[in-house]
Amino acid sequence: MKAALGGRCTGRQAFEAAWSELRLTIQDAAFAEWRRDRDWRAEVVAKRGLGEKLDSEIRSTLMRCVCGTTFDSWKPAESYQHRAHITAVQATSGTRR
Numbered sequence: 685m686k687a688a689l690g691g692r693c694t695g696r697q698a699f700e701a702a703w704s705e706l707r708l709t710i711q712d713a714a715f716a717e718w719r720r721d722r723d724w725r726a727e728v729v730a731k732r733g734l735g736e737k738l739d740s741e742i743r744s745t746l747m748r749c750v751c752g753t754t755f756d757s758w759k760p761a762e763s764y765q766h767r768a769h770i771t772a773v774q775a776t777s778g779t780r781r
C-alpha cells in the first residue's frame with residue numbers, strides 16, 4: 685500500500701516536474717518566437733514604409749512620354765507638352781483601329 689502510494693506519488697511528481705519543465709520550455713520558446721516575430725514585423729514595416737513611399741512616389745509622379753522623355757507628371761509646366769504627345773499618339777492609334 686505504501687509502495688503503491690509512493691509509486692503514484694512519484695509518478696505524479698515526475699509528471700508535474702516534467703510538465704512544469706515543459707511549460708517553461710513552451711513559454712520560453714513561444715515568447716522567443718513572439719519576440720522574433722514582432723521584431724521581424726517591425727523591421728519589415730519600417731523598411732516597407734520607407735521603401736514603398738519612395739517607390740510609389742517615383743512611380744506615380746514620373747512618367748515616360750512616347751517621345752522618350754521622362755517627366756514629372758506633377759509639374760504642369762513639364763508635363764503639358766508631353767501630354768500633348770501622348771494624346772496625339774492615343775488619337776492616332778484610336779483612328780487606326
Ligand SMILES: [Zn+2]
Nearest residue numbers: 749751766769
Ligand atoms: Zn513628349
